[in-house]
Amino acid sequence: MKKPLIQIIREAKGELPQADIYLLLAYALGRRKEFLLTYPQYFPTRAELEKWEEYRKRRLKGEPVSYITGEKEFYSLVFRVNRSTLIPRPESELLVDEVLLRRPSNLLDIGTGSGNIAISVKYHLPECRIVALDNSEKVLLTASQNACRLLGRHDIKFIKSDYFSELRGKKFNVIVSNPPYIKSGSIWDLAVEIRLFEPGMALDGGQDGLNAYRSILNEGRKFLEPEGRIILEIDPELLNHVLDTACNNRYRVEKIAKDLRGDDRVVVLY
Template sequence: MSIESEIWTTLKVLTWTTGYLTEKGVENARREAEWLLCEATGLDRMGLYLNFDKPLQDDELAAYRSMVARRGKREPLQHILGSQEFDGLEFIVTRDVLIPRFDTETLLEEAVRQAPTARTVLDIGTGSGCIAISLFHRLPQAAITAVDLSPDALSIARRNAERNNAQIEFLLGSFFQPVSERRFDLIVSNPPYITSADLADLQPEVRDFEPRLALDGGTDGLDAYRVLAAEAPRYLEPNGWLLLEIGAGQDKDVATLLADAGFDAIVSVPDNAGIIRVVGGQWHAV
């Protein structure tokens, strides 16, 4: 994109960028071109359409070219823009955390459905904090604790809690280690579930830019689920719930792990696409 010899109007820039990002394998290239241009110009999408014939200022075009170059290298749009909406809230995202995904809202809905009166909630592997913070707003009576193994992830989660006016207890450590001897009415987790062999085949946006610690689920993708199923009963109140986000096709294996650990009332919940996205169980033993 040469800026010296041509006049780049809004429409011309969008047309060029759509073709460029499409060639680079970016899905929804036109929409992403618009989002990037909104960021560079300070306009919303309606503003872009109302200014199709307006030339971009030099500083706007320079900022836009930089962002388009990054996206052409398949850096996630959310990293370039710096945030992602989730459950009606806005979350800071960096390479240190998974980008919040719409599928995970299935876990929130099921948590509210199964444990609407929960007084204590534990989020294992909180990442950006999107689950814990959203549950803070959905379950206002509950005290929320969030754990992560990564100090950098917890730093982002704390910033997101402050940004979204959520009072969360954040603890550093692996699985249940930071909450020894405590019990909860509800435990939720979106653990790593990609098999180690499949990591190389992920989209570049995920493979090259999101934290491997939050992706690699071991040889069969179930390493974290084995730990969660086996250890959660020691940290659940009687009648407490363990609810887990899973990868496509993992529902039967995870349900078996929960049943073998003594959970009952096993649930398997589909997302809006009909894919089983959440498996959970209730702990009745005292």
């Protein structure tokens, strides 16, 4: 049965959040969200309705909107994402803020995922030389496609590496990372849309959630210029454990930055 957009939206409101409805319906129509507000009496075609129904059902089964639409906005840029990349989170924008504040001439991004951090820095600081690494080939392909699409010609080096394993001899002003930090035993407590759809490798921080911090902090000093900084995203509950790991490796804390919810989210070490 033919229905105008306003009716489709009204019917979906009982089962999905409004933001998801607008994103998925706009995607089904191949239009921007503003179209839905401007033309509430528009009657979608049969093909558009079929797409909407497919997306609605996938969302109801828990699939995140960004995996359905294949994109996520981060630092005002739109990144392509897929089931091999973590969906960039708004709180990780704080990492980009902290990097840009320091205007490094070179940067290492560990666990680059969709490339969201490295590419956002490069967009705002084109002269910064950037190496972005990940241990997943698939992720690196997506990141380098995002870089070409968002930056055009660029010189970010995307490297497949298990943490620092392929970086012999290189030194950086800033090392930034949003590493996997969920305790292995807590993955099953996460929301369905994270636990069933996002890549385990991007989430699992080992038994105590600290595996990645240990790898980065044990070896990081060798790859840091004398005045360099390591900027890490953390789970607020892990703050003291991350600080202990840092202290054991003779780092000092320059700053602990809070996210918009007021939680400790980023630590800056030297």
